[in-house]
Amino acid sequence: MATIDTFRPEDERQITAMYRRVFGADAAEGNRLRWEWQYTRNPSRPLEGPQIWVAREGPTIIGQYAAMPVRVSVLGQEIGGSWGMDVMVAPERQRQGLGEMLFRTWEQHVGAALGLGLSESSYRLFQKLRWPNVGPVPCFVKPLTRRALRRPNWPMPINRFVSAVTLPLVRIVARARPLKAGIEPIARFGEEFTALWQRLAPAFTLAVRRDARYLNWKFCDAPHVRYNAVALKRGDQVQGYAVYRHLQEARGRVTLLVDLLADPGDEAGVETLLGWVDREAKAADSDKIRAFCLHGAFGRALKHAGYFQVKSTMEFTAKINAVEVPASFYQDTSGWHVTLGDSDQDR
Numbered sequence: 219m220a221t222i223d224t225f226r227p228e229d230e231r232q233i234t235a236m237y238r239r240v241f242g243a244d245a246a247e248g249n250r251l252r253w254e255w256q257y258t259r260n261p262s263r264p265l266e267g268p269q270i271w272v273a274r275e276g277p278t279i280i281g282q283y284a285a286m287p288v289r290v291s292v293l294g295q296e297i298g299g300s301w302g303m304d305v306m307v308a309p310e311r312q313r314q315g316l317g318e319m320l321f322r323t324w325e326q327h328v329g330a331a332l333g334l335g336l337s338e339s340s341y342r343l344f345q346k347l348r349w350p351n352v353g354p355v356p357c358f359v360k361p362l363t364r365r366a367l368r369r370p371n372w373p374m375p376i377n378r379f380v381s382a383v384t385l386p387l388v389r390i391v392a393r394a395r396p397l398k399a400g401i402e403p404i405a406r407f408g409e410e411f412t413a414l415w416q417r418l419a420p421a422f423t424l425a426v427r428r429d430a431r432y433l434n435w436k437f438c439d440a441p442h443v444r445y446n447a448v449a450l451k452r453g454d455q456v457q458g459y460a461v462y463r464h465l466q467e468a469r470g471r472v473t474l475l476v477d478l479l480a481d482p483g484d485e486a487g488v489e490t491l492l493g494w495v496d497r498e499a500k501a502a503d504s505d506k507i508r509a510f511c512l513h514g515a516f517g518r519a520l521k522h523a524g525y526f527q528v529k530s531t532m533e534f535t536a537k538i539n540a541v542e543v544p545a546s547f548y549q550d551t552s553g554w555h556v557t558l559g560d561s562d563q564d565r
């Protein structure tokens with residue numbers, strides 16, 4: 219008979235071995251590099267220890283539900299939330315109800331249970347549990363060079379043909395636009411970003427609290443990736459930020475717009491942040507910029523700035539327990555602010 223309780227330091231060896239079996243050796247190595255930062259240095263970590271539940275059978279660990287606690291603003295109220303992350307059941311014990319036990323244990327302990335970038339099996343399990351289906355988080359891509367539309371599964375002549383036909387459009391989309399406000403690089407997020415969050419939180423019907431502590435932990439102290447961050451400034455006042463990074467993918471070079479924040483009604487401000495990321499992406503020789511963004515006004519700003527909405531694979535689910543929300547809350551997510559920077563999506 220399986221029991222579920224919380225993580226103990228001596229569990230680490232067994233959990234690492236199970237992680238390797240479920241997700242593979244590379245993912246396990248990545249997990250090892252991130253673990254300390256992700257679970258023990260999270261500023262929202264509960265005092266008693268990391269938010270990890272473990273399923274045991276005698277001395278043997280057969281499942282884990284590891285989560286990322288965050289503060290979440292929901293319809294103007296701040297509650298304790300939690301992103302489900304490294305969730306697994308030992309392969310020989312799957313489809314016997316353990317996953318359901320783990321999912322329910324997690325959900326019962328958190329004010330807002332949030333899941334982003336679900337695998338096929340967890341997506342199906344959330345469906346089986348009849349969780350609100352609010353995903354996926356839309357994906358937007360802005361082409362910058364003729365290589366942007368290449369596909370590795372197309373033969374080279376087809377890739378060349380598509381590149382040539384679409385080049386005039388790409389040139390129009392990628393043209394430089396003037397910046398309408400000031401942009402300054404951020405080394406670390408100061409308390410002015412906490413003040414910015416406090417001013418902007420009511421603008422979102424759901425968003426993770428993006429204060430200085432969270433932003434520094436998430437985007438300045440992460441051991442596995444290096445981010446660039448810039449502030450949107452008018453006079454002395456910080457009115458937004460963008461976080462991005464460049465990387466090489468099999469299909470070419472990509473700039474990821476990982477997170478952004480501004481007043482959704484500040485069209486010129488959002489346009490300025492996006493214009494800055496364009497310049498940086500071109501300077502880094504990227505073929506395209508990719509962003510994931512749920513908020514309706516930010517989505518419109520992305521399209522206006524030359525991004526195209528493409529098929530998204532980032533499934534999303536959410537269940538709010540700590541405050542009453544009407545059924546319509548889950549149906550209209552246009553005021554929810556969720557990006558690639560949320561949860562542990564950018565690994």
Ligand SMILES: CC(C)(COP(=O)(O)OP(=O)(O)OC[C@H]1O[C@@H](n2cnc3c(N)ncnc32)[C@H](O)[C@@H]1OP(=O)(O)O)[C@@H](O)C(=O)NCCC(=O)NCCS
Binds near residue numbers: 304306337
């Ligand atoms: C997701 C996971 C933890 C679920 O654990 P579990 O013990 O198998 O789940 P349960 O037995 O409680 O629930 C089974 C239900 O989950 C869904 N499910 C589980 N595995 C599935 C799979 N391979 N394909 C499709 N649906 C699946 C189905 O709805 C299934 O119901 P059914 O058996 O009646 O069809 C487990 O499948 C797992 O470790 N998967 C690999 C790692 C992973 O994807 N983690 C999630 C990262 S977001």
